[in-house]
Amino acid sequence: MSNITGDRLKVHIFGQSHSKAIGVTIEGLPAGLCIDMDRLYAFMERRAPGRSALTTARREADKPEFISGLADGRTCGAPLTCVIWNQDARSGDYSDIRDMPRPGHADYTAYVKYNGFNDIAGGGQFSGRLTAPLCVAGGIAIQLLEKEGVRICSHILSISDIRDTPYELMGPFPDVSSKALPVINDDVIDKMRMRIEEAGKDLDSVGGIIECAVEGVRAGLGDPMFDGIENRIAGAVFGIPAVKGIEFGRGFEAAYLRGSENNDEFCLENGTVRTLSNNHGGILGGISSGMPIVFRTAFKPTPSIARPQKSVSLSRMEEGILKIKGRHDPCIVTRALPCVESAAAIVTADLLL
């Protein structure tokens, strides 16, 4: 199946871009948890569209409504279900693409898998909008993790060819979440903004890379082989639309290093075993080492572009030209940070429960 992730903390996402509602059911939360709703809304606001000139003008109320799982304002052990009502859905925009699949989207693959019955409006269940309930689960998991001394943060490592300062793998990991463009080096903000605006003017789009860190996970969590932390985070992160790659610690760069460069030697720090460097990104043999977990996620450029593109009429089985209408983000990376943090938070909370 598809929309469930997690083991002890199970997150089950439902909805389509233009269904009545989207939402999430979360099982396994400890009973008695008091969710700080203001913080949750603030977290979700970070992925909301329409925050700046850089994102789509579609407005979403996106206020999550909790319909089960709470009693007297606290989690009660029952599955926590939250729905977000779809408003401002302009289905009329999507009539053309029902016949001609959009390049870079799941229109064609869904058409084949679901025998043409897939919901095409707004991308249906493949829409980036489904990351809103992911962020509900993630935002709650983050609140849970904080009680355990775990902190999650992320920044935009790159948009197009403009590159932020990467994290020091040993930390510290500056909190840049309140910036409109969450980067470490403010000097790149204007350049990134320009790349996005240029792409928008060219009826085009750009991609980018998000770097995420999880601090404060104690050593010894996770499992070997197919249930390692890398496997689990990858399994969650590839659930975010447009992700095409993930790497941990030094990642692909490690393939160019020698063992003596890449190995992280052990030392003692205040009576605790630590490593002198963190090329391993906090995970050895699938299990946490106590060092920060750091990973990078590659996002392809938004596939929705206003330029005419070649496609095929599925009804007439002939080639043609598709022109996608509507407003679309020329870059979704700026909104994807809380999604990546959510994926990491859900997995980490699952390990800790």
Place this chain on the structure above:
Amino acid sequence: MSNITGDRLKVHIFGQSHSKAIGVTIEGLPAGLCIDMDRLYAFMERRAPGRSALTTARREADKPEFISGLADGRTCGAPLTCVIWNQDARSGDYSDIRDMPRPGHADYTAYVKYNGFNDIAGGGQFSGRLTAPLCVAGGIAIQLLEKEGVRICSHILSISDIRDTPYELMGPFPDVSSKALPVINDDVIDKMRMRIEEAGKDLDSVGGIIECAVEGVRAGLGDPMFDGIENRIAGAVFGIPAVKGIEFGRGFEAAYLRGSENNDEFCLENGTVRTLSNNHGGILGGISSGMPIVFRTAFKPTPSIARPQKSVSLSRMEEGILKIKGRHDPCIVTRALPCVESAAAIVTADLLL
């Protein structure tokens, strides 16, 4: 848990480097399958050590013995269990590391997780040796896939800084599996070999990248969100020791492209919908597009190096110097190709069943 992967085709791996045996139980194979044992042995031989001067001298008989799941030489519907007996195990080599964890290995994380009861000999359950039963499952899955017109291949994309010609994402994908160093461009063979030998002489090691392609998967397989093909392949591939990154299609490179460059336009080819390019690597929305599935996997350099390294005595909680004895591959990438192919095959067979 940890050692089980797959849904309809379940692969369950067991064993440690120096336990009596290692092995695998495979559930979900169709009944009536006749396994070509010679081809299976030949496939496994590709990951066996001791094939050339480039790999460790430890000899493994590694003949898989099928102890259940067959009747009259065919699969009978019952779980197929295969064991490989551990011979030539020199436990004496591993006495030091019981106290001082090896940098880059899971010694320390396993020590914490298992309260010091982890099997340290040869790396225990974290040993690369556990990829032998993975290849049993993978080799059988490959035979199953061939009947469905699916072919899996891989090549070494890079070792250290020496880079092979990458795959054309549209194919064709030349079969280089019989080469001692499976690369497309023979000109890089000597250079790669030199990098490995240099590293060996320096008591050091090198990493590399493997590129893998799955051809012939029909459109419409896979699932959205957390059960997409990317999620599943990543979930299996990170089960191979030393993997630190994975990317699909253009992968991280896509983050630097514009949408108009990265989108793969649709066309008709003999009445079938295809794409004009394959930057998406055969997967859109987690579902196969009918185009080849292509992904790259980054391997860190072998953590076992003979150089003295800083570590910590866990019994005395004091820093010290560790010198790893024994023979170790200065590069495991050359042996990892069938492992990556196996991970891809197991996932693909699971989708097709």
Place this chain on the structure above:
Amino acid sequence: MSNITGDRLKVHIFGQSHSKAIGVTIEGLPAGLCIDMDRLYAFMERRAPGRSALTTARREADKPEFISGLADGRTCGAPLTCVIWNQDARSGDYSDIRDMPRPGHADYTAYVKYNGFNDIAGGGQFSGRLTAPLCVAGGIAIQLLEKEGVRICSHILSISDIRDTPYELMGPFPDVSSKALPVINDDVIDKMRMRIEEAGKDLDSVGGIIECAVEGVRAGLGDPMFDGIENRIAGAVFGIPAVKGIEFGRGFEAAYLRGSENNDEFCLENGTVRTLSNNHGGILGGISSGMPIVFRTAFKPTPSIARPQKSVSLSRMEEGILKIKGRHDPCIVTRALPCVESAAAIVTADLLL
């Protein structure tokens, strides 16, 4: 975890008796299915309270609202989520039992498991009300099964000591679903009714047994050992509150038979292998034989009775007397038939998908 059942057809139930809503998310339904809403409502009406003088007066609107998973009135491959809003919830009735657990209920066990944060109102997540979303899933599964020639039916085998005519295990299985008391032998209706009314007058309750049959399942479905049809149906049926036993075919009675009596000999019927009797209840080795699947489920008497009962004050840790207020069914068996059918339907649909 707890509220998910099924493999290919996953049913995930959420909600509490007095949460804003209860509901269900169903994954794995084939795309393109047109749900007959009138028939679904009619099916659900069979478990609704307030239908007759025999059941509680609490009225439930219980109109399921589908908030995702449909496009143009058909399933679209996305998870189907349906909510039922809780109205007429009188939380005031439940103040006493927060401190004194009701005998026969999950009040105390939930109190321990959830550290006192369990939702006590109306029984919270343990309420029989949660069988309404089960019936949504079941009602849809039944519509799916009918297209495959599978039919599910049930009758009240007994209420207290009043016993209906049991099914002939070979069939036919008369459809009695439209009767107010769904029994085969109308002569027992008045007696059963009297047992229920007597119990009500005595501020007491009665239990009973439901017999269910699944006709038209082809041979060869299911799996051996832990995933047999018996295991699966039992796993679903014990999800219904108050169920304390299940048996298949001749069930417990078979323990008193000889092999020569209990074995069902094979014969040919119109070129198909059948059995001459059906003591095995349609399942051999966990796999369907093509004969009707027949099972019986024991329901304990409603634990909510108005009589004073001994209990313990959890806050003061002292013994005391509890008197449960509110209106309660003296017998829930009459409303449980569609719940049992739903459990059977969900499992059978899972097997067929």
Place this chain on the structure above:
Amino acid sequence: MSNITGDRLKVHIFGQSHSKAIGVTIEGLPAGLCIDMDRLYAFMERRAPGRSALTTARREADKPEFISGLADGRTCGAPLTCVIWNQDARSGDYSDIRDMPRPGHADYTAYVKYNGFNDIAGGGQFSGRLTAPLCVAGGIAIQLLEKEGVRICSHILSISDIRDTPYELMGPFPDVSSKALPVINDDVIDKMRMRIEEAGKDLDSVGGIIECAVEGVRAGLGDPMFDGIENRIAGAVFGIPAVKGIEFGRGFEAAYLRGSENNDEFCLENGTVRTLSNNHGGILGGISSGMPIVFRTAFKPTPSIARPQKSVSLSRMEEGILKIKGRHDPCIVTRALPCVESAAAIVTADLLL
């Protein structure tokens, strides 16, 4: 799939009656556990055939060989795999039934499911012999549980119409495991033995009921709805061949009681909440109450009987008479007690981990 049960403690059974070996892989055991092998053998001996004149003469060495998961004689966190080699396998006995399915066996259903490729020898994977690895897992789980103060026991409640004294549901539960016929009331031993011998002389067989108790499980374990303790135990117990029914606490009898009779009132006992009776069998809402868990399991009579039976030739599709050769237990109930205990132990250990 089929042969895996459990969540945190996963038990994966493999093998066929006449494959090279049968066995089990157990994941999730705590590291550092020292298995008392003598006690394990003694436990397994209770299910071994050939112990008395009442069981089949086939001798099984059945010494489990642990091939992975141990280091220095203790569990090391890696999956524990144990094999039992099949000796004394007389495949020649099973030639006839390949064509004519045996009534009451899975021969026909497996034939359909596996397209005729099922292993027919000795019943293949459906053989009662597969309960030997179940008992390996169960025997280890029992040792684990004892450290947590949990004790599991069982007795034969009935064979044919001869009935032992049932357990007092509140306990105590006498240990009768060392008796050749484990019953509470020794007066029934001779009568039960006679029933078995009579059946054997008549070329027939008898069934029976086993009652099992789990003492010492603390309150608050388990989960609601589909993952309740009843669901889990039923899911494991129906994995034992010949089981056709299960009931908890008062079980089917509760259907004949009034609420005031069946409800278990709460009291205080040394400051602990207890119930005054245990009709609920230790489980309320799927969660343990702290009272003993008691359940009964119905076994049908051994389907292998030497009498001629009607069957169908699958190759010629014509009816005929089958005569089963070989030696078979006229009653398997006497050997099934450790199997039932194992199922209960595996589930209970899973809850406690």
